[in-house]
Every structure is written in structure tokens, then in C-alpha cells.
Amino acid sequence: MNVALILPNEFQGSLTGKRAAQYVRMSTDLQQYSIQNQADAIATYAERRGIAIVRSYADEGRSGLNIEGRDALRRLIGDVQNGNADFDCILVYDVSRWGRFQDSDESAYYEYVCKEGGIQVLYCAEQFENDGSLTSNILKSIKRAMAAEYSRELSTKVFIGQCRITKLGFWRGGPASYGLRRVLLDETGERRMQLEYGQRKSLQTDRVMLKRGPVAERQIVKSIFDSFVKHKKTVTEIANELNSRGMASPRGGRWWSRTVDTMLANEIYIGNIVINRASFKLQHRRVENPPEMWIRHDGAVAAVIDRKIFDKAQELRKRRQMPLTDQEALDRLASLFRRKGMLSEAMLRASNGVPFGSVFIRRFGSVNAAFKLVGYEQAPRYRYSEHKAKRKAVVRAAAAEIIERVEQAGGRAVFDDKAHLLTINERFTVAIGTGWAHAEGNDKQKRWYVRADKHSVAGIGLILKMDRSNSYVETYLIVSGFELARVNYGELRTSNPVFAKAEKHRDLDAFHRICAKMIGGR
Missing domain, CATH: 3.40.1350 (Trna Endonuclease; Chain: A, domain 1)
Structure with a gap:
């Protein structure tokens, strides 16, 4: 284990008798960064300097790209800012455990916040003492930049690997979609076993392919598409029906409208594996990518849904996001009112060429507000939206x-x-x-x-x-x-x-x- 040099200087002696909090973090990095290994190195550092560890903050399974989701670090910073810290310094394994912030200034900022609160941050496995000297400041800056660059390089390598796996027709990772199952293959293509939810492949040379799952689940998938396409039901209505029938969702809990909508848009049900529809690299802002950037392999698995039904579902989904101006949307609504003599949300769902109620809610505040603009007012009891x-x-x-x-x-x-x-x-x-x-x-x-x-x-x-x-x-x-x-x-x-x-x-x-x-x- 790489532990910091023990230097008998004034800085080291000034730490004797200090009280410390330790901060440890592990995402999915190498074993050297396990929580226990970090704690052991920190304990050795503290013992040799006469420091007493009185509190521990741990973020397990958390990325270091930003502070979001790192509850322990947020709590640590909050305790320092609010004057609730009963310690004099913070012990961290190394600079990368403090965080692989893509903006190195952010990493420095959180350390500065601690310094302003009278709390010193010490890195226990680095080859320098964080004593405020010119040398330590330069080395910290380099280490922070290296930690950020490591994440960027790893992200690129992972993406290239996922693209290659997808183009070969293999499953890139993660749980199988509802109605499908994962099959583990060895390096020769021979079947090893079926992977259940939560199980992962252990050998790098193994590959995972998808196959159609139980008949009962495939029937539910078909019923979802039929309800949406043939019966013009909303995703919310479909989710409520599945819940009322006691059907378990893909994760074993309740069905939600977002779950149903995601299934309706998933090409895996016509046999295609598609990735890179959206980018969320290094936890930055999500970006929707154009179709020419998608990575796909058609026919990777036997289809569960007929292609015509799937295409019709996509047409209906697009109607909720119709690229119309406000006036064009109202014109279509007015045309429907003239033909039918009344309006309702059910009529919107059943009428081709008219946006769904969610479009009018997003643009005008409510469906009834849009109805009023074309001269129709619902009875109070029907103004659901x-x-x-x-x-x-x-x-x-x-x-x-x-x-x-x-x-x-x-x-x-x-x-x-x-x-x-x-x-x-x-x-x-x-x-x-x-x-x-x-x-x-x-x-x-x-x-x-x-x-x-x-x-x-x-x-x-x-x-x-x-x-x-x-x-x-x-x-x-x-x-x-x-x-x-x-x-x-x-x-x-x-x-x-x-x-x-x-x-x-x-x-x-x-x-x-x-x-x-x-x-x-x-």
C-alpha cells in the first residue's frame, strides 16, 4: 500500500493531539480504493502523527465527478460551515478520493470552505504534506487535473467498448428489458447460463446476449402496445390498469406512466439494440443525439411486437410532442370542436392530427384553458387537468x-x-x-x-x-x-x-x- 512519507518536520509535530474526521469514498474503482483499504491507510497516518479519529463520513458506490449524490461529503461540508464540526482536520486517502471533479476549481473550493472554517484537509497517501507550501499547492493542482483526466479517458474507453459490443449484437450491460432475459456466453459462443436480475458476468471474455423471456411477460408487453395503439389509452391509464390487476413492474413494484412510455419507445421489442440515443457523459447535462449518432444492431433478438404496431405507437407518441406553433395547435382543436360540437380529453386522444392533452397543459396551463380559447367551456366537474x-x-x-x-x-x-x-x-x-x-x-x-x-x-x-x-x-x-x-x-x-x-x-x-x-x- 502506498502511504505518504513520514517526515519529522514542524508541520507533522503540530498535528499531535488533534481531533480528526475521516472521509472515505469508493465508486467502482480498483480494489486499492476499497473503503477498508482507505480506512487502514488513514488510521496508520493518524497513529504516526498522534491524531485521534473521532468521526467518519463515507460515500460508498458514489462517483467523484461532482458533489451531487455524495451525501456524506455534503454533510461533512455542512457540518464545517454550520460550526458543528467537533474536529480540527479532515483525513482523506488521496486527492482523487476527495473527488474527480471535472472542474479542478470545484475540488479546491470545497477544500477552501473547510479551511475557512478552521478545518485542514490532509491527504494520507500522497507524497506531499498539505501544508500550504508552494510545492504542495502545485502538486495538488496537478493531482486534481490528473484525477479529472482519468475520468474523461475512462469514459471514452467505456463508450468505445460499448459501441463495439452493440455492433456485434451483444448486450452492453445492465438489466434486460421487461419480457426479455440475459444469456451468458463463453468466449467460444457456448451458452453458460441465464443471468437473473442482479447477477453479472465475472469474466471479461464472456459475452451477454438477449433472448425472449417468459410468455406471461411477453403477453403483458403486447397488451401494453395494444392498449396504447388500438384502444387509445394513455400511459397513465395503462399503468393504473396493470396496478389494479396486481401485475408487478419490471423492478417488482408499481407501474408508473414513465415506465410504460419507456417500453413503448424501446426498439428492443422489435429485436433491435440501440445505444447512444442520448449522451450523459461525466454526469453533465443530458443531450439528445440525432439518429445518425445512434449505435445499433438490428435483429439482435427475436421480436416481441409486430413492426407495424410498434411504428403506430411511435406515431401516437410523437403527437404529444407535435412541432406545432400555439396557433396551429389551437386551430386543430377548433376544427375538432366544429366537427364534434363539444370537447374532452378522451376526444383528443382518439382524434388523429390533434395534440394530446399534455401538449395543451404544457402550453396553456390546462386543457380547459385551451378549450376556452376556441370557444368551449367544460362543466366544472370535468376540469381534471x-x-x-x-x-x-x-x-x-x-x-x-x-x-x-x-x-x-x-x-x-x-x-x-x-x-x-x-x-x-x-x-x-x-x-x-x-x-x-x-x-x-x-x-x-x-x-x-x-x-x-x-x-x-x-x-x-x-x-x-x-x-x-x-x-x-x-x-x-x-x-x-x-x-x-x-x-x-x-x-x-x-x-x-x-x-x-x-x-x-x-x-x-x-x-x-x-x-x-x-x-x-x-
Whole structure:
């Protein structure tokens, strides 16, 4: 093991009696960078200098290209900035473990933040002491540039290898698509075994090919394409139907609309392996590549879906992203209104040449807003997309208020807008939902139905119950996440016993007090 030189200088002596935190990170690099090897080298370094390691921060299986996803490093930097560090220095195996940041200034910045907080970063396996001297600064700069270049070179080599594998008709890696299975071949092309989910090839000379999977799964794939193409159902409707039938998704959980849409676009179901449709190299911004840059091998596996059905599915998918101006989209909508005398989202899905409802929502805020522009107004009970947009706005406003109060109390809160899940101090989670009023017969028979993601792993459910006209939040209901998860989808109404026994408040003050206790107990 390559350990730093032990030099009896003033710098080394000044470390005696210091308290340290160690930071270790491993992605998929060589065994020399295992967490245990790093810890052993750091322990040796600390023992020889009389340093006591009092805290450990570990990012396992995390890339060093940026700080996103590296919770331990973020927590370490946060502790230093917030004055919560009970140590004098940070011990890191080497410069690359601190990070292979593509911008070396970013790596230097995080070290500078620690230095500003009175905390020194020490690299235990480098051949220099990080003592602020000219020599150490030059060597650090070189090492940071080398760490970044290593990632760039590795990315290029991996991509070239994946292209070659794909052109030969082999599977480049990762799980097989739903309805397919991976078969492991030796270097002569002889079959070794079928790889199950989570299993990987162990020999570099082995290759993986795809084959058609169980009949039951292939039937589900066919039913998805038929529902989309022949019955004009949306991806959301298809996902809900599969969930109601108790069908497990490709990963064994619930089906989501994004999962269905990804399957509908996947050429593997007509036998083709295609890669490089999008680039996300070195975790930079995702870039959609033109077809001429795609790497493909047609006929790599027996088709599951007929080519005509697949092509029709692509036509329907493109309609949701039709390259029309706003006026052209409205003109087509107006033409449909003149022919039918009314409008609905179901009619949009069934009519060729008219964009899907999602296009109008994205451009005009709601489907009903687009309907109004062509002279048609839906009855209030049918304005689903408009109500959905209002519910989202209510949830976002509540989340923004909570985040502001949490930050004022010295905590940290992050809101997942898609899941409506609020995470406080990286460990306390809140599922936020709405109680929306619905008319049944007349205004006296109003019912409130709760819209919340009961599948979120949340400690608390916060339900924003609206007034009778859905104009403002009338009551804030606080329920346990466990109780919320027990509620069946069809029973998400405020008359349910789970919500009947919930804490009810006129404002968010009670919830803020709960958050303050959690922040204080961190």
C-alpha cells in the first residue's frame, strides 16, 4: 500500500493531539480504493502523527465527478460551515478520493470552505504534506487535473467498448428489458447460463446476449402496445390498469406512466439494440443525439411486437410532442370542436392530427384553458387537468412556507415536486397531499377526496383540506405516514377513519413546531 512519507518536520509535530474526521469514498474503482483499504491507510497516518479519529463520513458506490449524490461529503461540508464540526482536520486517502471533479476549481473550493472554517484537509497517501507550501499547492493542482483526466479517458474507453459490443449484437450491460432475459456466453459462443436480475458476468471474455423471456411477460408487453395503439389509452391509464390487476413492474413494484412510455419507445421489442440515443457523459447535462449518432444492431433478438404496431405507437407518441406553433395547435382543436360540437380529453386522444392533452397543459396551463380559447367551456366537474394544476400550486405554496421556516430554524429541507415529498435534515420525510372538495348531487353533499402519494416512504402525512369552493386551505390534517400507507386508493376521502382521527389545525403553526423539534434533535 502506498502511504505518504513520514517526515519529522514542524508541520507533522503540530498535528499531535488533534481531533480528526475521516472521509472515505469508493465508486467502482480498483480494489486499492476499497473503503477498508482507505480506512487502514488513514488510521496508520493518524497513529504516526498522534491524531485521534473521532468521526467518519463515507460515500460508498458514489462517483467523484461532482458533489451531487455524495451525501456524506455534503454533510461533512455542512457540518464545517454550520460550526458543528467537533474536529480540527479532515483525513482523506488521496486527492482523487476527495473527488474527480471535472472542474479542478470545484475540488479546491470545497477544500477552501473547510479551511475557512478552521478545518485542514490532509491527504494520507500522497507524497506531499498539505501544508500550504508552494510545492504542495502545485502538486495538488496537478493531482486534481490528473484525477479529472482519468475520468474523461475512462469514459471514452467505456463508450468505445460499448459501441463495439452493440455492433456485434451483444448486450452492453445492465438489466434486460421487461419480457426479455440475459444469456451468458463463453468466449467460444457456448451458452453458460441465464443471468437473473442482479447477477453479472465475472469474466471479461464472456459475452451477454438477449433472448425472449417468459410468455406471461411477453403477453403483458403486447397488451401494453395494444392498449396504447388500438384502444387509445394513455400511459397513465395503462399503468393504473396493470396496478389494479396486481401485475408487478419490471423492478417488482408499481407501474408508473414513465415506465410504460419507456417500453413503448424501446426498439428492443422489435429485436433491435440501440445505444447512444442520448449522451450523459461525466454526469453533465443530458443531450439528445440525432439518429445518425445512434449505435445499433438490428435483429439482435427475436421480436416481441409486430413492426407495424410498434411504428403506430411511435406515431401516437410523437403527437404529444407535435412541432406545432400555439396557433396551429389551437386551430386543430377548433376544427375538432366544429366537427364534434363539444370537447374532452378522451376526444383528443382518439382524434388523429390533434395534440394530446399534455401538449395543451404544457402550453396553456390546462386543457380547459385551451378549450376556452376556441370557444368551449367544460362543466366544472370535468376540469381534471385544471384541478390538478391548482392542487399542485397549493402543495408547492405550503412546501415553500415550510422550507422557509425550517431554514430559519437552522435546518435544511428539500422538496421533491414530482412525489410531493418533503425531506427535512435528510432524515425526516413528509408526504404532502390535498383534500379537494367534490360536488355530488348538490352543494350540501360536498365530499372531500384526498390526493396524496401514499406509497411515499414518509414519517408524516400533511393533508391540506380546502374550503367548499377549493379557494383556500381550510384545515391542515397531520397523520402518520404508517396510517397514510394503509389507506386503499379508492378510500382516500376525509371521511375515512384514518383522517377522522388525524390532528386538525387551522394553520401550519403546529406542523412548524413538529419540524422545530426534529431539527433540534438532530
